[in-house]
Amino acid sequence: MGETELLPAARLRAVMEGDILAGRVALGGRLPSERVLSDQYGMHRITVQKALGQLEAEGLIYRQDRSGWFVSPPRFLYDPAADVSFTDSAVRQGRKPGSILLLAEETVASETAAATLVLPHGTPITCIRRVRTLEARPVFVEESHVNSARCPGLAQHASGVVSLAALYRDHFGIALRRRWVRMRPAALGRTEATHLRSAPGAPGLLLTRLSCDAHDRPVSYDREYWRHDALEITVRVDAPAPNKAGRHRDVTELD
Amino acid sequence: MGETELLPAARLRAVMEGDILAGRVALGGRLPSERVLSDQYGMHRITVQKALGQLEAEGLIYRQDRSGWFVSPPRFLYDPAADVSFTDSAVRQGRKPGSILLLAEETVASETAAATLVLPHGTPITCIRRVRTLEARPVFVEESHVNSARCPGLAQHASGVVSLAALYRDHFGIALRRRWVRMRPAALGRTEATHLRSAPGAPGLLLTRLSCDAHDRPVSYDREYWRHDALEITVRVDAPAPNKAGRHRDVTELD
């Protein structure tokens, strides 16, 4: 069976993939510029962009604004059933989480937020918008809608705080528990793209969830837009047993 | 604040998005051809493709080979903790699931499969590859690795069967339970793209999981490549449960 000749974009994609997986490009390292690649491989810059776009879709590389292409760091592992604090989970995974506050204000519940939190329309809601980072790289933007009555003065406390979960616990005496989580692929809008230093239309993940207190009363309704290469969902259903499968970056056997 | 003028691609994207969300294009319906759109909106076909690509990233539309662009049907809702059979879940959601057998053969366990199933290297494994459909539209390709000793003759029984879970239950007396599920975005390879009637490099979701029997013995290790617009994950976390922190292993210990 004669080896199918790869088209230019597929060829470049394959070469770069090999370079990255073999570690010939440092993790977090920068790729050569599109123009350089287009010279090196004798193809138009548009074709190079296509190849890079596919590597981006694979989650191997990511773009940063007009700044360049970089090798993606390991994914953040998220267990919807168990994890309650991004900060804590990240630290446990040996990462360096950060938070940038974009907005913290009291308003009234939007329709969806009210319905989800099981609150009457027009209930005072504290809305907190933040960019979350790992090793200073923005990985998702988060918008939390919190019942103001449960957390008076939350908007004021939010600035300078890294972990809202810790704030709920230590300041308001609320132990958060997840109620449900939903996740689906979604394209980044202009706003999200800007905050993530990505490009509009770039692939992302939308994660929504409801968190409750110990008595199962709804506390917070969150929407998170993730860079799609920064996240991996792991759900453990039951009692554990040793397994070491599914390492990061086992992109093999694609073809 | 003067409204930012939308660039051509963003403009077309916005218009189409409105048309689709408002139902002016039938669900499952075909979009006008790229060439027609490029005439109608006075932009180059490449630009049209870019706009369509973004709608695809949003999950609003999908492509079918060289056949055209279509409005995406509703997503299949998948709860990793609860669902054990695609067929059953789909029916419960009012969908029409189907299955196309690509391969059913006995081999020996690959390295990852063996490790995941906690079996010695070289153990006989039945490998089953199938395309799963909803309303006749292919939505994911699945590769199951099953311990042959647990299901003798499975390869022969697999043809003509829609639900493997039902086969395990009725023929082999095995009640499947999920052990863990992992999910992450991934690009479709050439093979997967072909089976899904999509294009290589198109965005997808890779779902891997381990299923066990009632005694928590590993039975099946599966890899599924989904069209990324066909799936939504929902995880319901169970209501009140006293603190089990002691026995619950952390996700981080995976590595």
Place this chain on the structure above:
DNA sequence: GAGTGGTCTAGACCACTGG
């Protein structure tokens, strides 16, 4: 065969970054 998407080259301008 007509029509569709898939891909490629060529060349250009713009917006933003700080390599």
Place this chain on the structure above:
DNA sequence: CAGTGGTCTAGACCACTCC
């Protein structure tokens, strides 16, 4: 400022489906 990605137009050929 130079360099980078973001975007656009123009025109062309190919592979596949069956509109």
